[in-house]
Amino acid sequence: MAILVDDGTRLLVQGITGREGAFHTGRMLESGTNVVAGVTPGKGGQDYEGVPVFDTVAGAVEATGANASVIFVPPPFAADAIFESLDSGMSTVCCITEGIPVHDMMRVADYIGTKDATLIGPNCPGVLSPGKANVSIMPRDIFSPGKVGVVSRSGTLTYQIVNELTQRGIGQSTAVGIGGDPIIGTNFIEILGKFEEDPETDCVVMIGEIGGNAEQLAADYVRSEMKTPVVAYIAGFTAPEGKTMGHAGAIVSGGESTAEAKSEALRSAGIRAATNPSEVAELVAEALGG
Template sequence: MAIIVDESSKVLVQGITGREGGFHAGRMLESGTRVVAGVTPGKGGQKFRDEVPVFNTVAAAVEETGANTSVIFVPAPFAADAIFEALDAGIRTICCITEGLPVHDMMRVANYISENEATLIGPNCPGVLSPEKANVSIMPREIFTPGNVGIVSRSGTLTYQIVNELTQRGIGQTTAVGIGGDPIIGSDFIQILKKFEADPETECVVMVGEIGGDAEQRAAEYIRREMQTPVVAYIAGFTAPEGKTMGHAGAIVSGGESTAQAKSEALRRVGIPAAENPSQVAELVADALSRG
């Protein structure tokens, strides 16, 4: 079973007429995802690829098409408003691909998300992909295959590498969720791990973390207390120099418990195998699945 998105997802693309939105909306359509609408203010009445209607507002798109999932490619200065607009139109599953959202904007978004009991993935993330069910992401669907392993990751690129190596070993995936690497995000590790734990088809979960913050330590404690599904981890940033931002705004080594080594050790202390490098993850997953 997939989590967050599946065959019932009716996807709306905010920013569908832009370069990035149009490119990835096309790939979603090619993968069989039900892209039912696009939204670009001022361009309502057009059609994307002669099949997807474009609307001026999310409310009009939802009323006309019944869209229940949004993916956002709106530029950073307007992305928070795009999230608010989707929520106000009744959409409760939102993936914000946009990077560079101001932290202050995300503070307002986080409060509004909790008030509306919605699921926000991102921002600054690759989205969500459930193989052969729904692609609400910028991930390369060609490397995925249906199976029984869930992935939750702060890093988009490492997600692709690990998924590809799992697929090459004949290990398929239920859903891959890229939660993003910003300091404030819509869904953290624990929120996604809860969904995988409740999914009867997910028999193992891969958690990919990064330097900075304590999200991985909090996830480790949750896994120890609450999860029966085995979890395998990898923490990126073993060679990161202290005090440097490594790609993501939230990936800053400040020493102590925020290092990759400290996070990996915290995971191992509660019985979670933590790989030394990305290529070891598939091996650890295969071992976890073989032990049932």
């Protein structure tokens, strides 16, 4: 199995005719993903690589039965694109867009709870279930089908760790990049819960960052709710206090937001916490009994 996206995913691309949308639509099609529609207002009736383009998400869903969307819409309009997908009944919405104003995401955060949907992102690499569906900007060639789930705040660290897992012969069930902004649609706990319920995920890798307390909350959840083993890595061991490092949500204010403090909280919950990215694959093999 997989979580969020699989071979039943019928994908709609918002912003399909833009540079990023067009490029990554081609890559998702090459992955075998069932891309059934694109949306760009004012360009309905066109097509891209055989994918029909519509003016609205509602029109695209009615015509194609799309059940998931990926958003490549410029920041000023991205929140409205999220609302449009949520209102059209999408089960999974991945917002790749970076730089959405925080006050726009506050409106989205208030609204998402009224819908039976999962929003991944914004400012994220998306979701990829190897061999089933690629709803992301992730490089598919580094993935292999298997039974290790991956959830991460960092895109590039996801790629590195997935590549090392694959090189070690350890495949993945689904990789989820939740995004690194202060306000995102889905947190670690929600994704960990989905992996816990997936009978074909035997281990989970959690990749965190400095800033906030999301990893500590996840550690408490793992300790009380999960039987599936979890391996973690926290980026930012050498980050100076008061500096934003890469992501808007990755800022060390001291105390519990440091990589050291987060790693210690994870270990206290029985989670294997790596001290560098390359150690993750070794700890996963150990957790799987290999």
